[in-house]
Amino acid sequence: MNFGTLLRLGRVSNLPTVWTNALAGASLAEAGSGTFDMASVLLAAFALTLFYEGGMWLNDAFDAEIDARERANRPIPNGEISRQTVFVGGFAMLAAGCLVAMTLGLAALGAGIALALAVILYDWLHKRTILSPVIMGSTRFFSYMLAALAVGEIGAAALLGGLGLFAYIIGLTYAAKQEAYDRIGAAWPLAVLALPLLYVLLSGIANPMSLVFLAALAGVVAFALHRLFRRAKGDVPKAVVTLIAGVSLYDAALVASTGDIVLAFIAAGGFVLTLALQRVASGT
Numbered sequence: 001m002n003f004g005t006l007l008r009l010g011r012v013s014n015l016p017t018v019w020t021n022a023l024a025g026a027s028l029a030e031a032g033s034g035t036f037d038m039a040s041v042l043l044a045a046f047a048l049t050l051f052y053e054g055g056m057w058l059n060d061a062f063d064a065e066i067d068a069r070e071r072a073n074r075p076i077p078n079g080e081i082s083r084q085t086v087f088v089g090g091f092a093m094l095a096a097g098c099l100v101a102m103t104l105g106l107a108a109l110g111a112g113i114a115l116a117l118a119v120i121l122y123d124w125l126h127k128r129t130i131l132s133p134v135i136m137g138s139t140r141f142f143s144y145m146l147a148a149l150a151v152g153e154i155g156a157a158a159l160l161g162g163l164g165l166f167a168y169i170i171g172l173t174y175a176a177k178q179e180a181y182d183r184i185g186a187a188w189p190l191a192v193l194a195l196p197l198l199y200v201l202l203s204g205i206a207n208p209m210s211l212v213f214l215a216a217l218a219g220v221v222a223f224a225l226h227r228l229f230r231r232a233k234g235d236v237p238k239a240v241v242t243l244i245a246g247v248s249l250y251d252a253a254l255v256a257s258t259g260d261i262v263l264a265f266i267a268a269g270g271f272v273l274t275l276a277l278q279r280v281a282s283g284t
Contacts, residue, residue: 004281005080009060010053013277016270017247018052019045021140021165023267024251025147028158031258037151040104044150047100047112048143054093055119055139061086062123094119104150111149115142133173133189137166140247157203161254164196168250172243175228175236190228193221193243196250204257213253213268220246220271241282245274 006012022045030036060067060076061083068077075081094116101112118138126132144162148154171193197218204210220242227239248270256264 005075007281009075009081009086010056011281012053013274013281014244015049015052016273016277017244017251018048018143020248020251020267020270021143022048022147022150023263024161024254025144025158026151027255027258027260027263028144028161029148029152029155031155031157036260036263040150041147043100043104044108044147047097047104047108047146050093050097050100051112051115051119051139051143054090054097054116055123057086057090057093058120058123059126061090063127066127090123101146101150104146108146108149111142111146115139115146118142132177133170136173137169140169141166157254157258160199160203164199164254165247165250167192167195168243168247172240172247175224175243176240190225193225197221200250200253200257204253207257207259209261209264210253210256213249213256213264216268216271217246217249217253220249241275241278245271245278248274 022041026037026041026044060074063074064076064083064086067074072078076083076086098109098112098116102109118135122132122135122139126135129135141162144158144165145154148158148162171190174189197214200210200214200217204214224239224243224246227235227242248267251270252264252267255267
């Protein structure tokens with residue numbers, strides 16, 4: 001096993017979107033307080049990194065037999081690492097994520113446990129149920145909740161922001177499920193992508209910078225939908241990785257709605273970083 005195997009196994013190119021989730025969840029919880037507990041946000045981001053990486057490892061472990069037929073270049077069927085090692089490593093990272101969340105308080109630990117259970121449920125069932133996009137959406141929702149609870153309480157802004165992200169991930173995951181076939185099936189489930197755009201518009205209408213990030217996000221969604229509906233070879237995976245990077249633009253728009261423009265630009269940087277890292281390690 002080499003370093004490249006770890007990068008591909010953990011799909012590390014998507015990690016910036018996890019970090020910006022932590023930034024956005026905490027910003028929405030602290031909006032109007034005049035303070036920002038960066039130490040707790042960094043701890044939350046570290047916990048979410050462990051949950052994400054553990055989930056990616058378990059995804060490959062649970063899917064090893066399917067990948068052997070459909071994606072033989074993945075690390076386990078390719079013989080780069082054993083399935084047992086990946087199972088152990090994945091569960092160990094989820095446990096470590098819970099331990100880090102515990103340092104942020106019992107409420108954050110509760111969110112961490114819910115997140116870990118959602119991750120396991122998705123990895124176990126996602127090939128067997130049409131509800132897998134909903135389960136995946138719940139993992140990002142709980143990511144927002146954990147970050148919010150790391151610095152305060154779950155207010156309306158954090159809750160609604162998390163639900164907006166929940167809807168975005170449902171649409172994204174539905175598109176990602178079609179990647180193995182390089183086509184898109186029924187189009188109507190993608191309509192949920194409009195919900196986070198509408199929420200950002202309503203929440204950020206008083207802040208011009210929030211609307212700037214919203215416009216960027218809308219452009220990303222439009223580009224991805226064009227790729228999905230064009231149905232040319234390679235369009236589905238390109239659309240999926242673009243939508244994944246767009247998570248950071250959603251986060252940036254919500255952070256900007258709180259009035260913290262500097263942190264909003266930092267979150268937007270996650271979009272650029274994700275696209276750059278996807279050139280090094282595949283995001284899907």
